[in-house]
Amino acid sequence: MLSQIKRLGADSLLYAFMNVGTKLIAFVMLPVYTNFLSKSQYGIVDILDRWTSMLTFLVIFGTDSALSFYYYETKDESKRLSYVQNVMYFRLFVVAVLFLLVVVAGPWISEKLLQSPHYVDLLYVNLFTLLLDTIFVVATTVMRFEFQTKKVVLFTVLKMLLVAVLSYAGLKFFSQTPAGMFMGRLISSVAIFVLMLRVTWKYLKFRIEWPVLKELLAYAAPLAPTSIAFWVIANSSTFFIQHFASLADVGVFGVALRLAMMITLVTSGVQMAWRPYSMSVKDKKDSPYIFAKIYMALLLLGLVGVMAIATLSPWVMKTFFKPGYYEAYQYIAFLSCVTFLNFYYLIISVGLFFKKETGYITRIFTIAALLNIGLNFVLVPFLASWGAVIANMVTYVFAVIFIFRKSQQVYYVPVSFAKMAFLFVNMVISTSAVIYVQEKQMSVLFILLSWAYFIIMALVSRVDRDFRRQPALENS
Structure with missing residues (x-):
């Protein structure tokens, strides 16, 4: 038992290192890329x-979960290999269909996606990269199943480093255009493919067994709509900005989105540890009170983090990016809030996981995806990127409220929703004030006053009581 716990802890640390390492590399390289590229x-x-990323969802089509289930369902090594090979060739078949579409209608697709028929070469480069990455993902997935954690971390971090170095080289020495960057990515994928060929060769041996493939797809298909819903929420704003504004606006908004994702440097470790931790304490007598304190502590940390990001964003943009991207600072804090809410719903939905009612999450996010499209359609034409920010904020607030409400119904945690909402609303007010002060170039004193307001509101809410509450006091 102790050895299993130690392995879980060691693997978790290695995967946390991998996640933080790859995100840091992406963060460091973002201003490098934008230094070469116009908005x-x-x-x-x-x-x-x-x-x-959407095509990746289509290629995977839920087969990651299906492979995980059936791989552990059988102890027969030949059967396991068959599952892996069938997943591999299903995914490669989907990529082949995408290649065929570009061959048949490449200029038309380029015109629709990028407002020009002359980017067909970029479509081919991206599809070649997707093909090689598909093989990489299947191979590293099996490594995870076999607890070859060090190999997974090594190849993943090495791949990210190669992408960074070769993308920079492509922009520096080949072409200071998107083509230079994408060629760097393709060459890095080729290099990793060659390095891993010895590992992947057995998975690439052609083997289609229709009963096995049908079994996998029957498990996978119901999971695909959820993935598509998440993709719609994460990406639809960009396409509305492209349609109603310009590619330059897309570039600025894209930088803000990527910088907003840096909050996951903190949340990803908690997210990886949360599910096993919550399951391990769920049967303890005082577990609802433990969860209540965690809910409130993480919310406070997240809200303070968003305000800190709002305060520092102008400095980050001035220091590391070309002047043309500076306006992205306005959006980073609220997009970071969206990223935090995407993490936070996993925390406050413990009841749905305990009671095996996770289907509710799927339904809520499907509705949220439709809501996101509607809000973008209404707001972006008038407010451009701010409309997209508002659409994303409202979408995730909607999802978190309904998921929390349902989770409370099936597994009650003694935490005040009114207090949580009060803190969140006051964070939005304070963060808006910080951004307004920065935009109007007012005295830094007003930023300090915005912070003071939020701290006072937190004290007024008596949030400290939530951390002192004990079961005995509650029952007396």
């Missing part, structure tokens, strides 16, 4: 990246 050029990169 419109980076807009092209951002749009292609978002479409590629």
